[in-house]
Amino acid sequence: MGVFASKDPHCILYMNKEISKILYEMAILLEMKGVEFKPRMYEKAAGSVESLTEDVRGIYKHGGFKALEDISGVGSSIGKKIEEYIKTRRVKEYDKLKKAVPVDIEDLVSVEGIGPKTILRLYKKLKIKTRDQLEKAATRGKLVKAGFGKKTEDNILKSIGFLKKEHGHCLLGEIMPTAEKILECILALPEVESAEFGGSLRRMAETVGDLDFIAFSTKPSEVVEKFIRFPEVQSVHSKGKHKALVRLSIETDADIWVMDPQATGAALIGWTGDKQHNIALRTLAEKKGWMLNDYGLWNGKILLVSKTEEEIYKKLGMAWIPPEIRNNTGEIEAALRQAQGKPGGLPHLVGYGDVKGDLQIQTDWTDGKDSIETMAKAAKELGHDYILITDHTKFLAMTGGSDEKRLIKQMAAIDKINSSSTFHGSGFKILKGAEVNIMPDGTLDINDETLAKLDVVGAAVHSKFNMSEKDMTARIKRAMENQNVDIIFHPTGRLIQKREAYKVDMDELLKTAKKTKTVMEIDAFPDRLDLKDEYIRKAVNMGVKLAIDTDAHSIEHLKFLRYGIAQARRGWAEKKDVINAHNWQEMLKMLK
Numbered sequence: 001m002g003v004f005a006s007k008d009p010h011c012i013l014y015m016n017k018e019i020s021k022i023l024y025e026m027a028i029l030l031e032m033k034g035v036e037f038k039p040r041m042y043e044k045a046a047g048s049v050e051s052l053t054e055d056v057r058g059i060y061k062h063g064g065f066k067a068l069e070d071i072s073g074v075g076s077s078i079g080k081k082i083e084e085y086i087k088t089r090r091v092k093e094y095d096k097l098k099k100a101v102p103v104d105i106e107d108l109v110s111v112e113g114i115g116p117k118t119i120l121r122l123y124k125k126l127k128i129k130t131r132d133q134l135e136k137a138a139t140r141g142k143l144v145k146a147g148f149g150k151k152t153e154d155n156i157l158k159s160i161g162f163l164k165k166e167h168g169h170c171l172l173g174e175i176m177p178t179a180e181k182i183l184e185c186i187l188a189l190p191e192v193e194s195a196e197f198g199g200s201l202r203r204m205a206e207t208v209g210d211l212d213f214i215a216f217s218t219k220p221s222e223v224v225e226k227f228i229r230f231p232e233v234q235s236v237h238s239k240g241k242h243k244a245l246v247r248l249s250i251e252t253d254a255d256i257w258v259m260d261p262q263a264t265g266a267a268l269i270g271w272t273g274d275k276q277h278n279i280a281l282r283t284l285a286e287k288k289g290w291m292l293n294d295y296g297l298w299n300g301k302i303l304l305v306s307k308t309e310e311e312i313y314k315k316l317g318m319a320w321i322p323p324e325i326r327n328n329t330g331e332i333e334a335a336l337r338q339a340q341g342k343p344g345g346l347p348h349l350v351g352y353g354d355v356k357g358d359l360q361i362q363t364d365w366t367d368g369k370d371s372i373e374t375m376a377k378a379a380k381e382l383g384h385d386y387i388l389i390t391d392h393t394k395f396l397a398m399t400g401g402s403d404e405k406r407l408i409k410q411m412a413a414i415d416k417i418n419s420s421s422t423f424h425g426s427g428f429k430i431l432k433g434a435e436v437n438i439m440p441d442g443t444l445d446i447n448d449e450t451l452a453k454l455d456v457v458g459a460a461v462h463s464k465f466n467m468s469e470k471d472m473t474a475r476i477k478r479a480m481e482n483q484n485v486d487i488i489f490h491p492t493g494r495l496i497q498k499r500e501a502y503k504v505d506m507d508e509l510l511k512t513a514k515k516t517k518t519v520m521e522i523d524a525f526p527d528r529l530d531l532k533d534e535y536i537r538k539a540v541n542m543g544v545k546l547a548i549d550t551d552a553h554s555i556e557h558l559k560f561l562r563y564g565i566a567q568a569r570r571g572w573a574e575k576k577d578v579i580n581a582h583n584w585q586e587m588l589k590m591l592k
Contacts, residue, residue: 015057019085020050022094023078025105029097031116039116044073048369049082051556060086072369107131112159112499113152135160155466162500169207170252171496173526173563176201178250179211182232186256189226191219193261198271202323204566206496206529210253214271220258227256263295265308270294276328284316284332292316314339322349324569347540349569350548352562354581357386360435360458360489360521360549365410366391367399369554372410373417376430378555386429386584388549389414390458390489395437395445404450407434411453429584431455435489440464442478444485451484456591458521460489461502469503476509480518486591487547488513490523490530498527506535513544517592519579520544522571524564525551536571545590546578 027042048071049056059067060083068079081091101123107130108119114134122128125146126137134156137143143153179201186195196202198212217223220242228236228244233254237245243257259267270278270293285292290299296306297315305311310320318335325331331346338345361375362368368375372389379387391410392401402410411432417423418430433456437445444451444459451457459479467475479485491509492501513520520539523530528551531539539546548564550557568578575581579590 015055015086016049016052019056019082020046021106022085022091023049023081026081026091026094026097028105028109028116028119029094029101032101032120033097041073041075042078044369045071045075045078047554048072048074051369051554053556056082057086103129104131108134110163110498111156112162113155131160131163159499163497169209169497171526172201172204172206172208172529172566173560175208175211175250175252176563178232178248178252179208182211182230182254183213185230186213186215186223186227189215189217189223191217191222191226193217194264196268198255198257198268200274202268202272203274203326204324204563204570206532206567210255211248212271213254213256214267215256215258216261216264216267217258218260223258224256259294263306265310265312266292266296266306267294268309269312272323273326274328277326277332280328280332281316284318288316319346321346322569324349324566325572347572347574350565350573350575350578350581352565353383354575355548355561355565355578356583357384357388357429357431357580357587358550358552358558358561359388359431359433359456359487359547359580360390360523360551361387362391362435362551362553363389365389365406366396366401367553372414372430373420373422375552375555375558376417376423376428378558380423380426380428382558384558385427386431388431388433388456388458390433390435390456393434393436393446395439396462401437401445402434404447407446407450408453431584433458435460436485437462438475438479440467440475442475444479444482448482448484451482454484455588456486457484458487458489459485461493465493465499465502467502469505472502473505473508476504477512480509480512480516483592485518487519487521489521489549490528490551491520492530492532492535494528494530494532496527496529501530506538510535510539510542510544513539514542517545519547519591522546522548522564522567522573523551524548524560524562524567525557526560526563529563529567531567531571533567533570536568536573540571540573540577546573547580548578549580 023042023046027039030042031039065079065083068074068082069076085091101120103119103123108114111131126142128134128137138153138157144150179197183195183197186192193216195213195215198214200208201211215223224239224244228239228246232248233246234249235247237247245253245255248254282292285297290297297304297312305315313320317339319338321331321335334344334346358379363372363375364370376387392399394401394403414430414432432454434454436457436459438459438461439445476488480488492504494501520531522536546568548568550560552558579587
């Protein structure tokens, strides 16, 4: 993976990612060796370094070794390894561990069900180092012969098939920081009047294939020449007077198309909607005897309109359509009805500034990085009015999940923080909650007496994802029927590009959610975005309420909220559909 020049103020923090990867792999390698305690320390440090908003080199330059030690979870021993990498681009202990077990850890752990012990066993028994070798061995039945079991072999092949299908796209939340930095650089060029994202990026899709940029300038060749010299550009695939296709240092392609400012509206329409949306628009224009292209709406050689999206949609007899829903799933017809003043028009989508609180927050009481107070301060600075603390409960022992006694202790701690000088009278509220485990039979791992004392209870599936659709549906329905369960967190359990959703009858779950007044979460974490947009739309149509949460495990994760809001918008959700688009007092009244 390439690294941007450190002098570039817009560089993305790849040194952080490289160090984080090494620390994470050291955690796995140490676990393979049977070392106790250290793996968890390295894993926590890896997460802290990856989520830093400042380049670790800058931290070291300005604060020295002491500043590295002060990074959450790092300390002296790991700090020395970070210092070693900054100075030499190597970590000797890591190299030594890798030499003992020379496997592609990142490649193998991406396969569902493959952990440190399995990797070691695969290497010792079959000398498997890569995912390709694992797939070949599983295809030929070698895993069964080595004692792994037929079900394990089948699940590995299924997971690899899923990963291959998902290959080639980046998660929206992972690619967006890079895209925004490049867009900032384009907008800073004196020749550029305006610029915007195009394609799936502007639609805020779950994953993005490559980055599309549209710039508007009367000096296109100058813009192109400067674009291909951006420090983020690794190589140039092609270049013309008005466009360029480049390879970025993050191993992703990026396009730029430079258009005349007079064609701004037409270009944005042509470069934003998906294929079917654009075909539908062009067909609508053709029925009127016109032609729509990237340069304008035309009647023969006469240009009708081109400057803004709004005037083009209006000329076609439509209301303006938000980019997130330009995918030909009914938005064309709704926009036509709205322009005609008929019922069934476009939804008033929940806005990016409408959500007032975050209803899933993990802290250092379990597997989060930061304290309750630190998370609350960061959320307040972001403009939130409240947060809900939802640390894990006892079934997830690996996270240090709380039992009933510890939950009650945490409630008291939250009360104390709320009454402190920092928050008392500030208008900001820390709510008491938990992410309770839904056991295989649908019961919960915390008793009802304790749950009743919490402000909001979230429940989630964290185990036995391979249950049948019937059993998984019954499992979650039973949890919904518990009077204390307010929200179902990440309802389908999927991890985008990592793990398929478990089998569940979503229609049946939504019916139960409506009946029991249970809220369905839209988890904004980039690799979850769970619910999917199609399920959100079903929930909206059925009157099931939604919560948009970050599932934050550090203060940096709080910024993920916009990806959940984008997901809600793509599912046609309005402000009235989202419980945390209201103040905390109103929000609580919307629960059971």
